[in-house]
Amino acid sequence: MKLFHRTIRDLHQMLRDREISSVELTQSVLDQIQAVGDRTKAYLLVTKELALRQAHAADERLRSKRDVRPLTGIPIALKDVLCVKEVASTAGSKILKGFTPPYSATVVERLEAEGAVFLGKTNCDEFAMGSSNENSGYWPVHNPWGLDRVPGGSSGGSAAAVASGEAIAALGSDTGGSIRQPAALTGIVGLKPTYGRVSRYGLIAFASSLDQIGPMTRDVVDSALLLQAIAGHDPRDSTSSPKPVPDYLATLGDGVKGMRLGVPKEYFVAGMEPAVEQSIRDAIRLLEQQGASIEEVSLPHSDVALPAYYIIAPAEASSNLARYDGVRYGYQAEGARNLIEEYMLTRQQGFGAEVKRRIMLGTYALSSGYYDAYYLQAQKVRTLIIDDFKRAFTKVDALLGATSPTVAFPLGAKTQDPVAMYLNDIITIPANLGNVCAISVPCGLADGLPVGLQVIAPGFREDLALRIAFAFEAATEFHKAQSPLMGAAA
Amino acid sequence: MSAIATKYEVVVGLEVHAQVLTQSKMFCGCSTDYLTAPPNANTCPVCLGLPGSLPVINRRAVEATIRTALALNCEIPEFSKFDRKNYFYPDLPKGYQISQYDLPFSRRGHLDFDVRGAPCRCGITRVHLEEDTGKLLHEGAIHEAQSSLVNFNRSGVPLMEIVSEPDLRSADEAREYVMRLRAILQYIGVNNGDMESGQLRCDANVSLRPAGSSELGTKVEVKNMNSFRAIHRAIEYEVVRQTEVLDSGGRLTQETRGWNDARGLTVSQRTKEFAEDYRYFPEPDLPPLDVSRHWVEEIRAGLPELPAARRERFVAAYGLTPYDASLLTSTRPMAEFFEETVRLGGPAKASANWILGDFSRLLNADHKEIQESSIKPTHLQQLLHLVETGGLSGKMAKQTFDAMYHAPDPAPALAEAKGSSQISGDAELAGLVDQVIAENAKSVADFKAGKEQALKFLIGQAMKLSRGRANPQRLDALLREKIV
Amino acid sequence: MPEPTSELSSREVEHVARLARLGITPDEVLKYRDQLRNILHHIEALNRADTSKVPATAHPLEERNVMREDRREPCLPADAALRNAPSREDSYFKVKAIQE
Numbered sequence A: 001m002k003l004f005h006r007t008i009r010d011l012h013q014m015l016r017d018r019e020i021s022s023v024e025l026t027q028s029v030l031d032q033i034q035a036v037g038d039r040t041k042a043y044l045l046v047t048k049e050l051a052l053r054q055a056h057a058a059d060e061r062l063r064s065k066r067d068v069r070p071l072t073g074i075p076i077a078l079k080d081v082l083c084v085k086e087v088a089s090t091a092g093s094k095i096l097k098g099f100t101p102p103y104s105a106t107v108v109e110r111l112e113a114e115g116a117v118f119l120g121k122t123n124c125d126e127f128a129m130g131s132s133n134e135n136s137g138y139w140p141v142h143n144p145w146g147l148d149r150v151p152g153g154s155s156g157g158s159a160a161a162v163a164s165g166e167a168i169a170a171l172g173s174d175t176g177g178s179i180r181q182p183a184a185l186t187g188i189v190g191l192k193p194t195y196g197r198v199s200r201y202g203l204i205a206f207a208s209s210l211d212q213i214g215p216m217t218r219d220v221v222d223s224a225l226l227l228q229a230i231a232g233h234d235p236r237d238s239t240s241s242p243k244p245v246p247d248y249l250a251t252l253g254d255g256v257k258g259m260r261l262g263v264p265k266e267y268f269v270a271g272m273e274p275a276v277e278q279s280i281r282d283a284i285r286l287l288e289q290q291g292a293s294i295e296e297v298s299l300p301h302s303d304v305a306l307p308a309y310y311i312i313a314p315a316e317a318s319s320n321l322a323r324y325d326g327v328r329y330g331y332q333a334e335g336a337r338n339l340i341e342e343y344m345l346t347r348q349q350g351f352g353a354e355v356k357r358r359i360m361l362g363t364y365a366l367s368s369g370y371y372d373a374y375y376l377q378a379q380k381v382r383t384l385i386i387d388d389f390k391r392a393f394t395k396v397d398a399l400l401g402a403t404s405p406t407v408a409f410p411l412g413a414k415t416q417d418p419v420a421m422y423l424n425d426i427i428t429i430p431a432n433l434g435n436v437c438a439i440s441v442p443c444g445l446a447d448g449l450p451v452g453l454q455v456i457a458p459g460f461r462e463d464l465a466l467r468i469a470f471a472f473e474a475a476t477e478f479h480k481a482q483s484p485l486m487g488a489a490a
Numbered sequence B: 001m002s003a004i005a006t007k008y009e010v011v012v013g014l015e016v017h018a019q020v021l022t023q024s025k026m027f028c029g030c031s032t033d034y035l036t037a038p039p040n041a042n043t044c045p046v047c048l049g050l051p052g053s054l055p056v057i058n059r060r061a062v063e064a065t066i067r068t069a070l071a072l073n074c075e076i077p078e079f080s081k082f083d084r085k086n087y088f089y090p091d092l093p094k095g096y097q098i099s100q101y102d103l104p105f106s107r108r109g110h111l112d113f114d115v116r117g118a119p120c121r122c123g124i125t126r127v128h129l130e131e132d133t134g135k136l137l138h139e140g141a142i143h144e145a146q147s148s149l150v151n152f153n154r155s156g157v158p159l160m161e162i163v164s165e166p167d168l169r170s171a172d173e174a175r176e177y178v179m180r181l182r183a184i185l186q187y188i189g190v191n192n193g194d195m196e197s198g199q200l201r202c203d204a205n206v207s208l209r210p211a212g213s214s215e216l217g218t219k220v221e222v223k224n225m226n227s228f229r230a231i232h233r234a235i236e237y238e239v240v241r242q243t244e245v246l247d248s249g250g251r252l253t254q255e256t257r258g259w260n261d262a263r264g265l266t267v268s269q270r271t272k273e274f275a276e277d278y279r280y281f282p283e284p285d286l287p288p289l290d291v292s293r294h295w296v297e298e299i300r301a302g303l304p305e306l307p308a309a310r311r312e313r314f315v316a317a318y319g320l321t322p323y324d325a326s327l328l329t330s331t332r333p334m335a336e337f338f339e340e341t342v343r344l345g346g347p348a349k350a351s352a353n354w355i356l357g358d359f360s361r362l363l364n365a366d367h368k369e370i371q372e373s374s375i376k377p378t379h380l381q382q383l384l385h386l387v388e389t390g391g392l393s394g395k396m397a398k399q400t401f402d403a404m405y406h407a408p409d410p411a412p413a414l415a416e417a418k419g420s421s422q423i424s425g426d427a428e429l430a431g432l433v434d435q436v437i438a439e440n441a442k443s444v445a446d447f448k449a450g451k452e453q454a455l456k457f458l459i460g461q462a463m464k465l466s467r468g469r470a471n472p473q474r475l476d477a478l479l480r481e482k483i484v
Numbered sequence C: 001m002p003e004p005t006s007e008l009s010s011r012e013v014e015h016v017a018r019l020a021r022l023g024i025t026p027d028e029v030l031k032y033r034d035q036l037r038n039i040l041h042h043i044e045a046l047n048r049a050d051t052s053k054v055p056a057t058a059h060p061l062e063e064r065n066v067m068r069e070d071r072r073e074p075c076l077p078a079d080a081a082l083r084n085a086p087s088r089e090d091s092y093f094k095v096k097a098i099q100e
C-alpha cells in the first residue's frame, strides 16, 4: 500500500507518530499525479511548489507538536471554483483564464489554518454547470474506473483525483448534485452540507441560493474530518448560519439501531438502471439488518424539482455571470470597435455552450412578462419541496435512495442532448432546493462501475447523515474497492 | 413663464440620490472617502465585483435610510429586502446593482416646504437604499470619447434614492423642494448636501399637460443638474422647449435629456434601442430584514429637531418673520449659529439680520458654508453688543464685520472696534463715578472697611451705566482715588 | 400569465442574447432556439404544481437582519485591484468607447 492509497485518519496517525513526513506524503501524491494525471485530466493546475512549501511547514508543525490538527500535512485538492490567493482560479472557464484572485476563499483559509497541503485546482464543468465534466472550458475529465467514461460533474476533477490517488481528499461544490453525483460515479464519499453550513465566501458563484462547498473523500470518517474543518459561521457570508457546529466524530459510530429510515418512492425514477436499483435495494436491506426500520415515504413534488431547479439556478447564474465582461479581469476579446461589441464578443468567445444556454434560459426566465410564470412559480415550487421534506422528516429520521440513476456513462453520450444530461441530477436536486443535507457513499459496483447510496438528513443534521453513512460503510467493503488507476505503477 | 403656464400645467417629479454618510461602504469595509483617494485605492474584492466575493449589509446605512424616511413622514414596512437590478455598464462591476425593488425600507411620505411664504406639500413615493457605481473619466463628451477610464473608489458607497410624487408644478417649487430636502438630510446627519461633487444628485421628470387635465403627459427625464440653480434653469428650459413642441403641433418623445449648464439647454441622450429590462429579483446573497417597531422607534427617538419644527419655534420664541426663520433653518449649521449667538446674548432680530444679510452675502461670494468661516457666534454677539451699546455706528460695524470675516482670526478687528468705542477719558468717566458713589453708599462703606469685593461691584455698576463702554481699568483707578 | 413555452421565437432568442450581452451567430440563434424550446417544454411541468396558496422561497434560511457595524477594513493593497485588468492606464481600468 502506497501512501496515496490511505485515508486522512490513517495518515494523520502516521504523521503524528513521525512514521512519515508530510513532504514524503505530498511527494507520493505528486508522483501519482505525474503517473496518471494525463489519463484522468483531473487537474487544471498542480501547485507543486506551493504544496511542498506547505508540506515543509506542516512537518515543522508536526515536529514541534505545535497546534497539530487532523488535516495538518494532508494533501488536498481544491475544485477550481474556489479562490486561492495568487493561484490561478478559473472555475473551469476560459473567460477567467489567468485570473489570480487577490484573496482566498474562507474554506481555503480554514484549511490553511489547519496546515493542509494544497495540491492544485481540479477540473470541473465551467462555472460548475454540468453533470459529466464535459463542459469544462479546458478539457474533459476521465473516470479512473473506466477512462472512456465520465467522472460525473461538476466536481468531476475532484472526484477523479480522490478516486485515482491524485489527492487524499478534495473539496467540491454542489448546486444540484455536483459533489454527490461524481462521488457516486467514481466510488468515493461526497457530502453536500445544508445551505448555510459552510461559508460560500470565495466560492465563484453559480447559483447563490443553492451553492454549497463540501468534502469529497475516501471514506465517511474523512468526510466528517474535512467537514469539521470547513463548517461554521463566517461574517463575510451573510447566508452562513450562526448555528454551532457539532463534533461530527463524536456520534459517528452510534449506529442506526432504532432509527427510522424512509425510502421515497419517487426516487426510483423511470430510466434508473436495474443494476443501480438492485444495489440500492440491497443497501437499504443492509441498513435494515443493522437495526433501522425502513418505510416507504412520499415526496410528492419530486417531479417538479428538476424544472424548478432549471429556472432558479440559471436565473441566478445569469446575474452572477454578468460580471465577466472583460473589463477588470479575465478574457477580453480583441478587435471590437466599441465597448458593447467587446462585451458581446468577450462573452461569446469566453463562455462555453452550456453556460451560454443557461445564461439565456435564466435571462429569459427573469425577463419582463415571464418572471411570474417562471421564476416566481419556481420559487413557490421550492417552498413545496421544502415542505415535502419537512413532512417526511416528521415520520422518519433520514431518507435513502440512489445518488444517480445510472453508473458513469461514456464520454460524449449525452453532450448533444441537454435535457438528457439534466436528468442525471433528478434525485440529487431536491436536496439542494429542499435545504437539507445529503451524502453519497459507495454501495457496490454495477458492471464494474461504482454505485452510490444517497442518505438525506434534515437541515443541519450532517451528524445524522454521516452516522448513517458510517454505519453502512462499517458493515460493507465497498469503500475499499479501488479504481484500476490506484494500482497503476508510479 | 406665466403666459405659458396658463395653457399647460407643469408636472415635475424628482428623484434625488443622496450618498449616506458612513465610514465604510454599503457592503464592504472599504472607506467611503473616495474623493481624495488615489484611483482604485479604496477597493476590495466585494466592491470590485471579484468572483466569489459576497456583500454584507452596513447597519448604519440602513438606519440612515429609515431615519430619512421618518423625517419625510414615510411609512416603514415591517419587512424589507434587497434586490438585484441587472444591467451592463463599465462603472457597475458586478453587472448588477444591489438595490431595492418591491419592498423598499419606506413608502408614502411627504415633504412640506414653501415658495415665497406660500406653503407647499410634495408626496414622497419611497426612500430606498442601494449602492453607488464607480466613476468614468473621459476626454470630452461620453459618446464621443474613444475610451474611458474607470475608478471604482465610489463603487459600493451607500446611496439613498428619494423618489417624489409628480406633485411639483413649477421650477420654483422643484428648487424649493430640493433645498428643503437637502436641509433635512443635513439636519439628520445622513448626507453632506454637496451637489457639486455629486454626493447629492437630482434627476427630474418633467412633463406638460393641458391645464385642467388630470392625465400625465409624455415625460422627459432630465439629468446632470448639479446645483439648485441648474435644477431651476433646466426645468424652466424644458417647460419652454416642451411648450414649443406642443404648440407647433409636435409630439414629445419619452427620453432622457442631459442638462448642459454652460450652454443652458438640455440635450437628448441617445434613445435606447429597446426598453431596458432590469430583471429585478431578490438578492440571494442577503437575507431579508424584519424592521421591528422597536427598532423604528429607537431610530425615531434619535432624530434631531427638523427644520419645519425649528422654523416654527424660531417664529414663536424669537419673534422672527416666517421668511427669515425659513432661511435661517435652511441649513443646520446656520440655524445653530443663530441660536448660539442669541444664547450668548445677541439680540434675535439683529442676529438674524446679520446672518442673513452681510454674513450670507460674504459667504455666498466665497461659496462657503457658515461653519467654514472663522467668525463664530461669540464674535458676532460681541460685535452686536458694541452696536447695541451705541459705541459703534452701523457703518463702522459693517467695516468691522468685513475685517473680521477676511482675517484668519476675527479677534483683533473686534478688539480694535471695542477700543475705538471705549470711554477712557477721565473727564467723561468722572460723572459716572460720582453717580455710582452717590447711589451705592453701602458698597462705598464696605470698600472703605477693606472689602475689595465691593469695588468690583461698583465698577460693575459703572459699566452698566455706560452700557459697557467705560474702560474698566480707568474706572478702578478713579473710584479708588475718589473713595479714599 | 403568458403562455411561455414552445413559441420561443428566434427574435426572442436574439433579444435575450442581447440582454445578456452574448454575441450569437445566426446559426446559433436557431440552435439555441430549438434547445431552449425543448428545455422550456420540460420546464412546463412546473405548472402542474398548484401554488395558488404557496409563498415563494427566495432565501432558504430563516436568518434575518444580518448586518455588520459601520467599520472600515483595509482595502486591497495598491495594484492588487488592477493586476488582473486586461487593459489599464496608470491606476485606472481602461475601457473602449461607450457609444453603441
Ligand SMILES: [Zn+2]
Pocket (backbone or CB within 6 Å): B025, B028, B029, B030, B042, B043, B044, B045, B046, B047, B048, B156
Ligand atoms: Zn470594498
